Amino acid sequence: MSLKKVKVALQYCVPQHLLSRLVGCLAASEWAIIKLPFIHLFAKAYNITLDDAQRGEFSQYKSFNDFFTRALKEGARPIDETTYVSPVDGEVSQTGKIEDGQVYQAKGHSYSLTDLLGGNSTLAETYQQGSFATIYLAPSDYHRIHMPCRGKLKRMVYVPGRLFSVNQLTTKHVSGLFARNERVVCYFDTEYGEMAMVLVGAMIVASIETVWAGNITPPRAKRPFTWHYKDEDAIVLDKGQEMGRFKLGSTVVMAFEKPPVFADKHQNGSKIRLGEALADLADTTAS
Incomplete structure (x- = not known):
């Protein structure tokens, strides 16, 4: 079995909802010792900057969820006139x-x-x-x-x-x-x-x-x-x-x-x- 098929097969085995709940608890934490490393590691892994975000410093977000659903600056995404x-x-x-x-x-x-x-x-x-x-x-x-x-x-x-x-x-x-x-x-x-x-x-x-x-x-x-x-x-x-x-x-x-x-x-x-x-x-x- 190829590695790709193994990765897919594992998803059938893991407790999907339980895993999501556990990660959700971590993501909602407002403890600096949890949220800041989580935010910085994520931003580095995915090359995320805050150039178009309303709040431009990672420390300004009260939790990882707050960072993940960050609002954009006004006008950062112009709306086309298409239907x-x-x-x-x-x-x-x-x-x-x-x-x-x-x-x-x-x-x-x-x-x-x-x-x-x-x-x-x-x-x-x-x-x-x-x-x-x-x-x-x-x-x-x-x-x-x-x-x-x-x-x-x-x-x-x-x-x-x-x-x-x-x-x-x-x-x-x-x-x-x-x-x-x-x-x-x-x-x-x-x-x-x-x-x-x-x-x-x-x-x-x-x-x-x-x-x-x-x-x-x-x-x-x-x-x-x-x-x-x-x-x-x-x-x-x-x-x-x-x-x-x-x-x-x-x-x-x-x-x-x-x-x-x-x-x-x-x-x-x-x-x-x-x-x-x-x-x-x-x-x-x-x-």
């Missing part, structure tokens, strides 16, 4: 059409859109003729998640699951990865049709949270939970506005009801930054 912009800094893993209810993951692997959205075939039906984009956030990336376009929140669903790593190696070898991992699905109404943003958990991801509900996980549950947002509770977020964050790296999968045309410069495997053009519609006045 959809990237919601994160990351790598464009895959983009394409949703075909026969399947979303392409990697060579030899696809997964069910219905499974990704938590098993609700009625909700998945909206996107059957649509498109998707998958963006992977590496540990060195900015880890706040922003809106790719203006949207009104309709529904949020927590889906329990595993916590496999979502790096390139695991993506190529674990079938249906994003539909197996723990995730939070946020449904938005936009002027371009409905859009679902799926925040996928991963190995050692200590938390997934949204700006309107705070921490969604942990605590972790054994069954899905759904929150509905009525007009009287309307949550409307502008294009480029923060909508959530990961504490440690993961992946965002977006599903679009009306298939946009993805920007040529951001093909699979290319780096992208928050606010850069991701996709456009032929008719941006469509409703």
Whole structure:
């Protein structure tokens, strides 16, 4: 067995949730003797600078989590005028059409859109003729998640699951990865049709949270939970506005009801930054 396959196989054996909880406790510690070495080692390992961060000194962060989800300086990520912009800094893993209810993951692997959205075939039906984009956030990336376009929140669903790593190696070898991992699905109404943003958990991801509900996980549950947002509770977020964050790296999968045309410069495997053009519609006045 190759070393790559051994690395993947080990993920089936380790206590994924327990390991993530333990790392989460360390990452939340405000003790200088824990947080500062942790921050400095991480920054050195991933060549992280604070040039575009609001707080420019490592000592200014109260915990590793505070450092990891650091805010950017005003104007550090200009928002393009294209229909959809990237919601994160990351790598464009895959983009394409949703075909026969399947979303392409990697060579030899696809997964069910219905499974990704938590098993609700009625909700998945909206996107059957649509498109998707998958963006992977590496540990060195900015880890706040922003809106790719203006949207009104309709529904949020927590889906329990595993916590496999979502790096390139695991993506190529674990079938249906994003539909197996723990995730939070946020449904938005936009002027371009409905859009679902799926925040996928991963190995050692200590938390997934949204700006309107705070921490969604942990605590972790054994069954899905759904929150509905009525007009009287309307949550409307502008294009480029923060909508959530990961504490440690993961992946965002977006599903679009009306298939946009993805920007040529951001093909699979290319780096992208928050606010850069991701996709456009032929008719941006469509409703």
